[in-house]
Amino acid sequence: MEVKEMKKSRKTLLRTEISWVQPGKILLKGYNLIEMIGRKSFGDMIYLLFSGDLPKGNEGKMIEAILVSSCEHGLATPSTSAARSVASGGVPLQAAVAAGIIGLGDSHGGAIEQCAKMLQENIGEAREKGFEKTAERVIKDYQARKRRIHGYGHGIHAPEDPRKVKLYEYAREIKVTGDCIRFSEAVELKLKELTGKPLPINVDGAIGAVISDLGIHWTFGKGFFLISRAAGLTAHVQEEHAKEPPMRRVYTWDDVDYQGVPERKIP
Amino acid sequence: MEVKEMKKSRKTLLRTEISWVQPGKILLKGYNLIEMIGRKSFGDMIYLLFSGDLPKGNEGKMIEAILVSSCEHGLATPSTSAARSVASGGVPLQAAVAAGIIGLGDSHGGAIEQCAKMLQENIGEAREKGFEKTAERVIKDYQARKRRIHGYGHGIHAPEDPRKVKLYEYAREIKVTGDCIRFSEAVELKLKELTGKPLPINVDGAIGAVISDLGIHWTFGKGFFLISRAAGLTAHVQEEHAKEPPMRRVYTWDDVDYQGVPERKIP
């Protein structure tokens, strides 16, 4: 009945299940956002926005841990150097941060989404037919299609990404683990067995597994990374604006190797 | 000594005070980020990134409250409708969210920065010469330059923005208030007195005042809003991808009022 009253829309084109605003009230998945200020954490809100309800347990704390793990990774990452370059062109903070966020693509944090997808699509089979057996089937399937399993290996933090170690430890400590983390570990073991080389779960894979156990759909995967990294990018753009000259070049034409056609006459 | 060892750089062009990455270690303002996973909140990390040190008190909690207050404000805000339009073009989540973030400009959250600037630039004088007197001087100065004082009035949430009320209450409750909140209130009173109409502090102004009392430089102002709103934008872009057809138009050419030159012959 209350829902009906709320639906005053003339435009079915403008529909959403996320939120609704009235003077003095901002409904978020049914809860008044205003009442949650000071009572809920930002992690709780993200859980609410992405899963549909407020945490029953420590889900919000787990999301906070994820946000901490990814908020900054140095000046030399593609997104950070892009944001700083853009900032140096003389643009407002939010636009330079946005340029960095655009860069958080399939190869730069995208493994969160891909790993979560792999886990969520196969967890049913794993529960039914066994984790090891399903891990083997999945890996061989990926190999047959010549596709990489995202979220494993290739970090600079060898032998294991310490952020992954911490995230899994913490998930166990606060009891938010489930079958997806277990399955991610079964895949890790089987990958080593089948390929002969260690391909440990990296931080992207770990986040993918953790959010899967939190019950969040893989299509939200990149969201965790971009919200988190927005903090580090803001700090870098502010530093660029505050400390560096405009239009600066971190390398010059002399550093560039022109490998194209040598000088020629215009016809 | 340890610092010296760290400085291996050959390029003074690539310098930063924010972070440094080594295998197994991510230094953030001197603290190892990895050790903070599960121990510190995301609010603590933002405080660290923007102020230079970890909270001594409840600063991280206050930042969480700010992030909660601004994470979503409905489908009809310019940034959200932009992000959903872009999403409907068939682009990855992070790029569509970035398009929305670009829109968080001077007129859309920018008052945080402007209000914090006003407070931080005049708080010294207020302490010295009195809050009321300084508020009057500042307002008259803005009026003389025909400039608006940002962060006051104009909300849809009349008579007061309830997010502002909650933020100030919570700041007092957890004891992170200081002179800037007090000065923001002196300006509010004086504005009403001088203009004859109520111009209550809105949510942007409130955030500007709160972060000023947390000791965060006004140039970080937009950062709070963009990090926070990134959560709501992610939810909207995911919903657009999941529930709506591609390339959809929320209005059509028939809704558009063409006010230009009528049809004419090409010369």
Add this chain to the structure above:
Amino acid sequence: MEVKEMKKSRKTLLRTEISWVQPGKILLKGYNLIEMIGRKSFGDMIYLLFSGDLPKGNEGKMIEAILVSSCEHGLATPSTSAARSVASGGVPLQAAVAAGIIGLGDSHGGAIEQCAKMLQENIGEAREKGFEKTAERVIKDYQARKRRIHGYGHGIHAPEDPRKVKLYEYAREIKVTGDCIRFSEAVELKLKELTGKPLPINVDGAIGAVISDLGIHWTFGKGFFLISRAAGLTAHVQEEHAKEPPMRRVYTWDDVDYQGVPERKIP
């Protein structure tokens, strides 16, 4: 020898075949850009950048016609409404235009790339085994994989997109047509035969075919659209800045149909 002299690079990481800058000289694929000002058209430059050499015939003119065809398509397209929304947040022109450009994704102009890819990947077979036969094989292959052939049908400009008609006519008039345009027409005919409904080549498909005959790799496909549309987007953002109030909403919360959970108590 001359090339060798040019290679002063110490960093193989910064390599390019596109251009090289020295004081007084900007080499573009070997030609001095400065000498081309006033002598070459922008279409010629795009041809140079994307194909590797200056036009031998009318290729530059054909590119100009493509740029004309797509430079504007009204206020109601997703990219334009996004750019104007963003502009209304109080952001610089280039950032608002960029937000619109982000939206030129797989469903909004992306068919140029997809159609060009389809043509370029199958034109060899078409030449060898016949256009009709290959068209049939390709369509059935797409149907078997339940994938759409991009660049055909679905326009608002029925029965044929007049921009497509003009582009093909002009390509024939200035003699830059080749097998890809012919093959695109064979696919059109066969599509009608196999599906029973008319799926005429649309403007995206036409551009995809024309650039394929110009010898430009399909990976440049979206470039034509984004360069062209940047002109219309610039005009819209400028108009938004000049004529409309900041932070405006083209629809309000009353227009939004909230279909989510009704109001509930925070636990």
Add this chain to the structure above:
Amino acid sequence: MEVKEMKKSRKTLLRTEISWVQPGKILLKGYNLIEMIGRKSFGDMIYLLFSGDLPKGNEGKMIEAILVSSCEHGLATPSTSAARSVASGGVPLQAAVAAGIIGLGDSHGGAIEQCAKMLQENIGEAREKGFEKTAERVIKDYQARKRRIHGYGHGIHAPEDPRKVKLYEYAREIKVTGDCIRFSEAVELKLKELTGKPLPINVDGAIGAVISDLGIHWTFGKGFFLISRAAGLTAHVQEEHAKEPPMRRVYTWDDVDYQGVPERKIP
């Protein structure tokens, strides 16, 4: 009457003077875009979009020359390195190009707008009171406000930016020059006289002067640069995608000089 018929709008919020779309027709400032394909150049269309009418003379040719002059300036510019960094994160072409375009801010091409503004705001006075006298008044006014006159000096192409030389030569050759170019030269002379050092008009300033003589409002200034540079950025993003590995770093953590707080214990 015809205009009246066109106005079917119910929403005054969706109004524009730019264009209007109907099946089979795209009105652009009154002209049917479809009829202009193959008959008008892209430069003509930009002139139409930005000035309101089709060229009476060589205005379109002049715009083409501007677009040629700025379409590419090497790998080491902030916008290009940003676009390539973003591309390396695994994002679609249009989104990576957009990241580069965001960077075309006040310090990176923004002088076009600023120089055009200065010329357009003072040309009336110059015509009335003399070019030299007005130039002196303007410069002294900027100096008094400690502001730089944009569009002069600071190029890498010393003593004169050859693109500026070509643009002015061409403008004179095709007879599209006017008082703004003359006034820009008066300012150049006076700047040298008053400051004692040569501050020649650079390419940004030259474009600003040329478009002013074409009758285009300075608020469109950045548009010329972004449309033009979109071509070079597209080529760079495509090259990054085609030739380089994903997530590549053009410098590493070893190249970074961490100047922050040395390692410390987490409290």
